[in-house]
Amino acid sequence: MTVAPIPRLRARRGHRSGERAAAYAFLTPWLIGLVVITIGPMVASLYLAFTRYDLLTAPTWTGLTNFRNLFADPRFTTAVTVTVRYVVISVPLVIVVSLAVAMFLNRAIRFLAVYRALFYIPSLLGSSVAIAILWRQVFGATGIVDRVLGFFGLHHGSFIGDPSTSLYTLISLNLWAFGGTMVIFLAGLRQVPVGLYEAAAVDGAGTWSKFWHITLPSLSPLIFFNLLLNTVHAFQSFTSAYIVSGGNGGPADSTLLYTVYLYQRGFVDFRMGYAAAMAWLLLAVLAVITALLFATARFWVHYGDEAR
């Protein structure tokens, strides 16, 4: 009796340490990537933000010069303004349209799978170079949009070449790919218990109050999720702006999204320190936005297990 527990204990300890070793073995590729490809470069980029570096000569410490130059740089101000306009207009638009179409589709049961797949296709293609090339044509001079408008006597000319409309062509491209967000809302709508609507109907609730008191609160975790991801992604848009503007953010810097400018500074002018400073500013801004979203979440995001 006194002998028996000892091997068992030892066996169990062996089991534990075996599990640890196994866990770290499974994690090894990810851990190497985390250190070498993610955290290491993050730290290096923070250091570079305070240096001048052209890739050929060693980086020289310049303190806050990069940041001072940034705030004095009119093109940087333009890039920030353009990006903020892009995010502030396109993200809410995508959320509202996705939610509206999802609610509309949630009723038409037949062929739902087909419709859902067709709505989803643009979101697969939206970030491709091919679609950006198509967009240049669709919104260009004699493009589809101008022709349709011309039919109603509303000729405009090229929307891409006009600085006052060019950003909206990018916004429309982002909106065009709303299917991915819509599919998430649609899945969420299917989870809302029908009983809630029936109970509300018994209590005499109308369509609007059902939407306001049942649909929106039930979907609020998904609205939060989509809002967060779409915002973070919109701040990082690159390909469509690069292709539609021919690589320079034009005309007149009207589509100079933040990442397009960062790319120009870092990899065309080889001002690596400047680009690193821009990258860390972006990280700081996104961190603040994410923190704000999470901080406000408890006022408007409702989870199913809470009392409504």
Added chain:
Amino acid sequence: MAIRTPDRKVATAARSATRAPHPGATLAPVPLLMRPSRSRIVRSLSRHAVTIAILVIILYPIVWMVAASLRPNSEVLGRLGLLGRVTGANYVSGWNPTSTLHFSRFFVNSLVVSGLSVVGNLFACTLAAYAFARLSFPLKRVLFGILLATILLPYQVTLVPQYILFSKLHWVNTYLPLVLPKFLGVDAFFVFLNVQFIRALPTDLDEAARIDGCGWWGVFRRIIVPLSLPAIGATAMFTFINSWNDFLGPLLYLSKPNLYTVPLGLNLFVDASGTSSFGSLFAMATLSLVPLVGFFLASQKLLVEGIATTGIK
């Protein structure tokens, strides 16, 4: 929705009337009982009509591009409609439009990069996901927190030093900078997706396999991998799509045209051709979308359910 409410009320009224015939209300419901079936058909037809109309507007540019790519070069931009003479000439001329541009090459390159990216992501992400979902080890919470944080990390923050690192290693003009990070699980989102999926699997089978003498690797290979095929499929599809569409990575690391992927080839084609050969440009753009749509349609159900579950959980 505004149209629907009165009908819904009518329907409820009619239903409650049939269930509990109220002496005073017997007259009113009778004409109303006739209405729902006809108006329901009209309503459902109009719903389908609206849905199809929205879809036509959304998908029209793509269909127009495909149609334009099949027209003779002189007529490519000439019309808004879809019908007209059909020719495959643009596909022939676009395949090798200039002496430096060879789309056959670009497609092979893109397939290699995307294929290796898929293999890499599946390798690193499922392994790490199994550890996070099933095994206990020190610092698990901290590491999982870091994993979640890196999902939201903007790629720009690591872009410059990564470029410096890979160029010091003389990996510019190789596929290593595009592919190696996948083998190291840098796309944290896919680790998370698989963790969520594996967590939802019952642990009974794991335990049974352990009792039968399986090691951790055995449990992973024989139990976890076969059961999480939906998550693995979603990871593979999304990795393929992201890597097929990736433009910035190849733009940074590939400068020799014989290494170009399809997006870089298209970009070069735009610069080289200007407005002269829209037909062949559209033909190649159309071809570049075929793998995306093809794979999507082949695994439509899987994909849509994949994002739906990650959205909810």
